[in-house]
Structure formats: C-alpha cells, structure tokens
Amino acid sequence: MSIDTVFTHKMWNDHELSKMVDGGIPFPMLSDPGGKIGKLYGVYDEDLGLDVRGRFIIDPDGVIQAMEVLSPPVGRNVSEAIRQIQAFQHVRQSNGTEACPSGWKPGKPTLKPGEDLVGNVWNVWKVDNAFD
Amino acid sequence: MAVGCTKKPKANSEPEVKNQVENNQNLEKKEEVENMILVGRKAPDFETEAYHNGKFINLKLSNYLGKWVLLCFYPADFTFV
Numbered sequence: 001m002s003i004d005t006v007f008t009h010k011m012w013n014d015h016e017l018s019k020m021v022d023g024g025i026p027f028p029m030l031s032d033p034g035g036k037i038g039k040l041y042g043v044y045d046e047d048l049g050l051d052v053r054g055r056f057i058i059d060p061d062g063v064i065q066a067m068e069v070l071s072p073p074v075g076r077n078v079s080e081a082i083r084q085i086q087a088f089q090h091v092r093q094s095n096g097t098e099a100c101p102s103g104w105k106p107g108k109p110t111l112k113p114g115e116d117l118v119g120n121v122w123n124v125w126k127v128d129n130a131f132d
Numbered sequence: 133m134a135v136g137c138t139k140k141p142k143a144n145s146e147p148e149v150k151n152q153v154e155n156n157q158n159l160e161k162k163e164e165v166e167n168m169i170l171v172g173r174k175a176p177d178f179e180t181e182a183y184h185n186g187k188f189i190n191l192k193l194s195n196y197l198g199k200w201v202l203l204c205f206y207p208a209d210f211t212f213v
Binding site: 004 | 142148159168169170171172173174175176177178180181183184188189191193194196198199200201202203204205206208209210211212213
C-alpha cells in the first residue's frame with residue numbers, strides 16, 4: 001500500500017515489476033490516497049506526505065500480532081517477515097501451549113511455558129539458537 | 133459591595149473552566165491511547181481501491197477475517213520494498 005493511485009500501481013507492475021516477478025505481483029496493490037489509512041496505522045509522515053515502511057502481521061481474528069516500521073532509505077528482510085508469520089501460526093496451532101524463542105524457525109525446538117521452565121531455559125535453549 | 137459580588141463568582145468560575153479544559157484534554161488523551169496501534173489489538177478496518185491481476189478492485193480488510201494478512205506500507209511506487 002502506498003499513496004499512489006491504482007493507475008500508477010498498474011504502470012509500475014506492468015512495466016517494471018513484471019520484469020522481476022513472472023506474471024507480476026501476485027497480491028493486491030492497495031492505494032492510500034492522502035495517507036488516510038497510513039494515519040490510522042501511525043505510519044503516515046506528514047512532512048514527506050508519504051506512508052513510511054510499515055509492516056503489520058494480522059491474524060485470522062483481525063488482531064495485530066507484529067509490526068515493524070522503517071524510515072524510507074532502508075528496505076525490509078522478507079525472510080524475517082515470513083519467519084515471524086510461521087512462528088505466530090505455530091503458536092496459534094498449539095493454542096498458546098508453545099512459544100517460539102529467539103531465532104526460532106520451523107524445525108527448531110519451541111519452549112513450553114510453565115513452572116518447570118522457570119530458571120531452566122538455559123537447559124533447553126542455547127545462544128547459538130538466536131542466530132541462523 | 134456590587135464590585136465584590138461580581139468579582140467573587142468570577143474568581144470561583146475560573147478554576148471550573150480550567151478543570152473543564154483539563155478534562156477535555158484528558159478525554160482526548162484517553163481516546164488517543166484507545167486508538168493507538170498496538171500488538172494484541174484489532175487492526176483498524178479500511179476499504180480502498182487496489183490493482184490485482186490486471187483489474188481495479190475494491191478491497192476491505194475485514195473481508196480477510198479467517199486468513200493471515202501481511203499489510204505492507206511503502207513510500208512510493210518505483211521504490212524498493
């Protein structure tokens with residue numbers, strides 16, 4: 001989503017993005033005229049007149065589970081966004097009985113919060129796990 | 133006497149006005165906190181135009197209830213993500 005019109009989105013997709021991604025962008029490109037939606041989400045910069053790089057993970061109940069906001073000159077890490085979605089999906093499937101600690105990705109061990117874990121995280125989670 | 137009578141209520145009414153202004157400011161602050169974007173809170177619903185699969189469509193966030201949504205804002209077309 002950006003403050004551009006759908007006409008500009010069409011030009012960008014059809015003339016540039018489709019040269020990088022086969023068939024063009026597979027998801028909807030949303031238009032936010034005047035930054036009205038950006039203001040709702042706290043990512044509209046009045047001075048620039050633009051929506052800055054805000055990213056929100058919204059669960060099936062419509063609840064925000066994660067957010068990240070960058071200023072314009074630095075781009076995002078898409079793998080990290082996907083990792084976070086996978087982690088929130090895992091927690092949801094476990095009905096909150098499991099937690100995904102730092103550095104978790106599918107295949108890595110989760111934690112089971114409870115009395116037994118207090119003071120024992122060091123036994124089941126190592127610092128190396130925080131990194132890829 | 134007359135002056136005293138007019139002055140007295142004026143002096144009393146001033147703090148009342150001040151309190152009212154403060155209350156209004158507190159109300160505004162309370163509203164701001166309630167509308168704040170936070171994890172664990174509902175994502176504000178919106179409806180807008182979008183370009184998708186070669187067509188201009190109308191899109192409403194609440195139509196995606198039941199699915200995971202990644203909502204991404206970026207400064208402008210022809211920039212990176």
